[in-house]
Amino acid sequence: MNNNKTRPKHLNLFKIRMPVTAVASIAHRVSGVLLVMLIPVVVYLLQRSLHSEQSYDALMQLLTHPLAKMLLIIGIWAISHHFFAGIRFLLIDVDIGILKASARRSAWLVHALALICALWGVGIVL
Amino acid sequence: MSKLLSTGLRAWVIQRFSAVYMVVFLLYIAVSVAMRQSTGFEPWTAWLANPINNVVVGLFFFALLLHAWVGCRDIIMDYVKPFWLRMIKLVALAVLLLAMGLWVLLVLLKAVEY
Numbered sequence: 740m741n742n743n744k745t746r747p748k749h750l751n752l753f754k755i756r757m758p759v760t761a762v763a764s765i766a767h768r769v770s771g772v773l774l775v776m777l778i779p780v781v782v783y784l785l786q787r788s789l790h791s792e793q794s795y796d797a798l799m800q801l802l803t804h805p806l807a808k809m810l811l812i813i814g815i816w817a818i819s820h821h822f823f824a825g826i827r828f829l830l831i832d833v834d835i836g837i838l839k840a841s842a843r844r845s846a847w848l849v850h851a852l853a854l855i856c857a858l859w860g861v862g863i864v865l
Numbered sequence: 866m867s868k869l870l871s872t873g874l875r876a877w878v879i880q881r882f883s884a885v886y887m888v889v890f891l892l893y894i895a896v897s898v899a900m901r902q903s904t905g906f907e908p909w910t911a912w913l914a915n916p917i918n919n920v921v922v923g924l925f926f927f928a929l930l931l932h933a934w935v936g937c938r939d940i941i942m943d944y945v946k947p948f949w950l951r952m953i954k955l956v957a958l959a960v961l962l963l964a965m966g967l968w969v970l971l972v973l974l975k976a977v978e979y
Binding site: 768771772774775778779782785786788789792795796822825826829832 | 905930933972
């Protein structure tokens with residue numbers, strides 16, 4: 740009994756090495772939560788963009804602010820990761836890419852595509 | 866069918882259908898942005914005043930809020946174990962998402978008048 744208590748439990752997220760598929764799954768959640776938090780921001784921006792020509796111009800001005808640019812880049816990463824990982828899950832639903840090797844490949848692809856989109860966003864925004 | 870689609874499976878189906886709609890919507894937006902003739906306040910309001918675009922955008926937000934509800938509900942059910950805390954969080958989430966929905970509805974109804 741005593742032995743069991745000293746048995747190492749590797750639930751420390753910094754100690755266990757997560758497979759790339761697990762990282763894709765967790766990133767899908769993280770990006771999803773980020774996107775939900777951005778909903779009120781997006782609705783507010785939509786409202787200001789439609790209110791008047793002045794508020795539209797003010798909004799365009801606001802989007803050049805460094806903080807707004809940072810938020811935009813994070814948002815672009817979140818939506819692209821969620822988009823590609825979501826399509827990956829939809830494909831897995833219909834039995835495409837369910838084998839371990841292909842699931843790992845597609846997870847890497849999702850991370851790569853999201854990163855490319857984020858870098859593309861950096862290029863546009865800066 | 867209603868018995869088949871009870872609880873978990875219904876959430877699963879909502880999540881998939883809303884996801885597919887949003888993928889198609891994003892492609893439509895990408896094409897619209899790529900094919901636009903001009904930019905600025907006037908073209909933008911005119912685009913959204915078009916009833917088809919207005920409804921398509923409205924349906925997108927409907928799908929988005931449903932998708933957000935199912936996704937956040939899954940996360941809350943995974944990590945928030947005490948029953949009352951879970952209920953409070955779910956109700957707060959529902960109120961927030963409903964408020965977002967009403968807000969978007971008002972914005973879009975106003976946008977169609979331009």
